[in-house]
Amino acid sequence: MAQQKRIDTDRWLDEHGDTLFGYAIVRLGDRDLAEDIVQETFLAALRGQDTYLGQSSERTWLIGILKHKLMDHYRKRYRERSLTDAAQELQDDPVMEQMFDDRGHWKPGPSRWGNPRAALHEKEFWRVLRECIQRLPERLADTFRLRVLDELSSEDVRNIMNISTTNLGVMLYRARLHLRHCLERNWFHGPTMKGNT
């Protein structure tokens, strides 16, 4: 009779729980949702433990399962094709309206950020970035997450989110403009300058 090696699942949680959770929450922005997906991931890992042959580290294996769960989540969320008109969305975007004047010039335009890479060493900066992503309208946030955080190809993002090339272009454009604006106001040039909390 085959002897099944018992996995110490408590150890799994202690060693990997927070990392998986951190990974999930950056992509989902919602604690409850992130907790659910982490739980699903561990359960799937438990059921599929025979497929883990030690070809990668345990954590890499678990993150792989988590990524699948996240993709399933996105596909389900965006299964219904969006009927919004991308060009109209762009026009209706109040943040965008403030950025350019009638002639299409910056109003007032990006401020100097100095040496932005220096910010990467500051823990607080990552929180601000994560917060700024979360503040995006949900579809824009998800598009940005899939394309930039997960580095999926434009085609893959379109498939998962069930949108056209035009839609994707507009959404990423809006996401980047919003994000840039948010980071400028909350980090590089805003009242909450790094160091002053």
Place this chain on the structure above:
Amino acid sequence: MLACKKASRLICDALDRDLTRRERIALRFHLCICNMCRRFRKQARFLQEIGVELEEAVEKGVLQDRLSPEARERIKEALRQGES
């Protein structure tokens, strides 16, 4: 002649697809004479890079997101049930 609004769109598009030759030329010309858009391009590229680096920050635990004790226990319990 491109206006900045259109240029900013092309700058973003260039991060996800190849621009057409016409678009490339128009954008290059605009960037020669517009420092605002040059600045914007630097910042847009920075945003692209840090997206990737956020990944690493997460894996290194820089953000210190933690499961709540309740969630941790709940999941542990679910796994114990799953094992039996």
